[in-house]
Amino acid sequence: MPExxxxxxxxxxxxxxxxxxxxxxxxxxSGKNPLVIWLHGMGEGGTDTSIALLGNKVTALVSDETxxxxxxxxxxxxQSPTFWMDNGSGDISKFDGTSKYDKVxxxxxxxxxxxxxxxxxxxxxxGGCSNGGFMTMRLLFNNPKYFSAAYPVCEPYTDKFITxxxxxxxxxxxxxxxxxxxxxxxxxxxxxxxxFQRLAKAGAKDIHMSVFSNVKDTSGLYKDANGQAYEYNxxxxxxxxxxxxxxENGLQLFEWAGSKVNNK
Numbered sequence: 001m002p003e004x005x006x007x008x009x010x011x012x013x014x015x016x017x018x019x020x021x022x023x024x025x026x027x028x029x030s031g032k033n034p035l036v037i038w039l040h041g042m043g044e045g046g047t048d049t050s051i052a053l054l055g056n057k058v059t060a061l062v063s064d065e066t067x068x069x070x071x072x073x074x075x076x077x078x079q080s081p082t083f084w085m086d087n088g089s090g091d092i093s094k095f096d097g098t099s100k101y102d103k104v105x106x107x108x109x110x111x112x113x114x115x116x117x118x119x120x121x122x123x124x125x126x127g128g129c130s131n132g133g134f135m136t137m138r139l140l141f142n143n144p145k146y147f148s149a150a151y152p153v154c155e156p157y158t159d160k161f162i163t164x165x166x167x168x169x170x171x172x173x174x175x176x177x178x179x180x181x182x183x184x185x186x187x188x189x190x191x192x193x194x195x196f197q198r199l200a201k202a203g204a205k206d207i208h209m210s211v212f213s214n215v216k217d218t219s220g221l222y223k224d225a226n227g228q229a230y231e232y233n234x235x236x237x238x239x240x241x242x243x244x245x246x247x248e249n250g251l252q253l254f255e256w257a258g259s260k261v262n263n264k
């Protein structure tokens with residue numbers, strides 16, 4: 001994976017928790033650069049950052065094409081030792097809308113920005129899939145003024161845990177949600193869809209949602225036994241995100257993200 005070789009690795013400790021992370025630095029230029037953050041799903045936790053990079057094709061964020069859209073961006077990929085929805089119990093069935101990684105994760109992000117002074121602090125975009133989508137929402141709720149845009153994918157921050165005050169706190173953040181209707185892991189009707197509707201009702205102006213009926217291969221490379229496009233688990237809508245196949249009125253997700261951090 002030559003794209004993975006573009007990333008370096010590091011460790012950060014705060015609040016008695018150590019996070020490993022992978023990071024990419026763009027080509028040096030004369031200006032300040034955006035920062036794009038990706039938070040992995042439940043299956044990519046641990047201490048081997050190559051899993052967080054390759055498990056979901058996060059390397060797509062550093063391709064020449066995507067970097068052009070993102071205006072020469074840094075990319076930061078933190079990795080949780082367990083899973084982002086871990087509230088301290090270590091048991092996903094005891095999820096209550098909280099995470100023990102709140103403090104260490106935002107501290108890591110701010111430390112990374114501090115140690116890379118050519119990052120523009122007004123141009124930080126955060127996103128992630130599944131557990132990482134939850135943690136994206138978590139960071140937005142806790143730090144609504146810090147991020148310039150967000151792109152949560154199949155996010156499982158169950159809407160019943162989100163108060164009206166929390167909705168109002170993030171309604172002015174540009175956001176692009178992605179999901180598949182046949183997602184049997186994170187049910188859209190109790191997670192993303194009602195949250196999106198509440199944001200719209202609260203007056204959010206720059207919110208978008210890519211809704212797919214299912215998740216199929218669009219590359220032409222993978223086919224089922226009948227020769228048709230291979231169909232993946234409906235939860236895997238991050239495939240569309242990282243292939244930049246989410247569009248609205250002809251505008252691609254990464255083009256939209258780049259417009260939020262455009263230097264012009």
